[in-house]
Amino acid sequence: MSGTETVFLVQALTCTALAVAGYLLSIFAKRVLVAKISTWILTAAFGFLTVNLVVAAVNWAGWDQFGSRHFLAFYAWATAGIYLGFQLKTKTRVLGVFVAPLILLLLIAAAGLAPNRSLVPPEWKGGLTTLHLVLSIAGEALFVLASAAGAMFLMQNRLIKSKKRAKMSKLLPSLGDLDKINFIGLMWGFVLLTAGVVTGTVYAVFVWEGAWLSDPRVVWSFAVWVAYGFLLHQRLAIGWGGVRMAALSVLIFMLFAVSAVAVRFCLPSMHSFI
């Protein structure tokens, strides 16, 4: 990784850290203005990250070590991009309270990795693995976004139903916007995760042969896919929406978050490099 790349990565990291602090402050101080400023700071971080990735792309040698810094930086960039894209349409800045810390964690992980270290074992490296990782993780990130919007929907719903004036209600986005984000997150998350599962399956069929089917991570990912697929079906075909959709997204997300940690640390898996 070149010096220029590092400079931009560090700047992106600093800006994201400031944005996280700002978003948290906006929740405690209950001021939308602070969240607005934080969004601009996060936009600056996105700019620095873009430059970082452009520099990396020009210096192509860096991409041979896929799965290291660039992968995480790219992932942080995509998450920030999706979030900022939403801001153009919905003005749901407070959602940054959930999204910005995730971006920060990714950037810290990216900066902490040795530039030449590859996450994926060398014998498994390849275009299909890259595609599988990018699609699956992007899909899961969108589910995180959908669930975060769901959690905020439940809070706002409770505040409006209680008929009490609360500053928090002013700070939270409208129910309509949160429901829209929940839907878009679910839909695109499902599309990307499906593509991720398909690419992973194709790779595994040819390289890992039969051993992968009982891999805990595979079973877990498939369960996530089925659960969110069910939610999406209910929404599109039956017309579920609002409170029920928000509550189920949060519930499913919490169940899978807990089981993901359990799978990662308690069970042996072929995916334990992630």
Next chain:
Amino acid sequence: MIVLVGLNHKTAPLDVRERLFAGCQEMTHLPGELLKIDGVSEALYLSTCNRVEIVAKVEEGSPALSSLKDYLVRLGALSGDDAEKCLYAREGEEAIRHLFRVAASLDSLVMGEAQILGQVKDAYRQSLAENATGVALNRLMHRAFRTAKRVRTETGIAANPVSVSFAAVELAGKIFGTLAGKKLLVIGAGEMAQLACTHLAGNGVEQITVANRSAPQAAALAEQFHGRAVGLDALDEALDDADIVISSTGSPSYVITQQMVARCLRRRKNRLLFLIDIAVPRDIDPACGGIENVFLYNIDDLQGIVDENIKNRKREAIKAEAIVTQEVVNYADWLRQLEAVPTIVSLRRKAEGIVGREMEKAGNWLGALDGGDREKVEALVNGIVNKILHGPVTAMKEESVETRSQDIVAAARQLFKLDD
């Protein structure tokens, strides 16, 4: 000195305000007319449905204040009794404070409303157009605008709605995000329904359906808002489409029942539904509020929000008053400094005159010097004069901020014989 004369909704009944308002409307060049009053050097008048006020810069000790009062009495054809009860007159810092409070909407009927600032700006524009303002009023008005801006941004005085219909619009925004493209169902075609339609249509609601027992009344209201009219028997169907429902009929029983809402939710695929019940007795079964994705607010809930917002505004007004005080002190300091300015200018002119004459007298021997040396001598003389004047000028400026400036200004004029 700045003075303010006028009356407002707190001091004068509507008929008195009307008369004075009409009198002001008849005068096409009122600011110019005000300048003709003896002792008035700058003037501006503000005339709204709630107040008529004149702000002016007048000579200290002149009878201008009572002349301005008399002028208003004549303009509004006020009786002696009315004038006594309704008119108020403020001088100096009190006048400045009053104007700043008016601009910041602290003196309005609905505290924190935004309209008054626009009206104050219009009043200033009119005076500017008639060349009726000068240094003092120009700065005073800019300070008033600045105060109003600070009050709006630094306090929450204008943050929350204080009318039932605004509170409903704000709630709808919290539920749907934007009202653009949303469909409104109005049940009942009375005055309240009309008011609600006006408000929501102004905020972007796309389609309005009016349901009423009397078809012609429904059709009339629907036509006004380019909507459609339906009978009460078609309510079930109308509920399927609506996002916001406002009900204000005189019906003694519920017009919308829990069963009706539960039935329509399935057909509308759980889209959010905002029910506003402004009827007494209630039109919508309170049990509807317990249904998933349905939000029910009745007149008491909305009034509760409004009452709490009014309380909040009163709390915020305390912060706003502190900002006003700060700005009044700043402006008053500047104005007092301004009082010393003519004397400082005369002092400088006198000194320059003395230097000029003495240099002319010394022309004979100065002429013998070469150009460079002559400039050095001139610079030396000017330097000495400036150093001598620096003390008195600074003292006059500082003293005029601390206290009233007349004493020190009078002393300076006497000491330096500026009035000779």
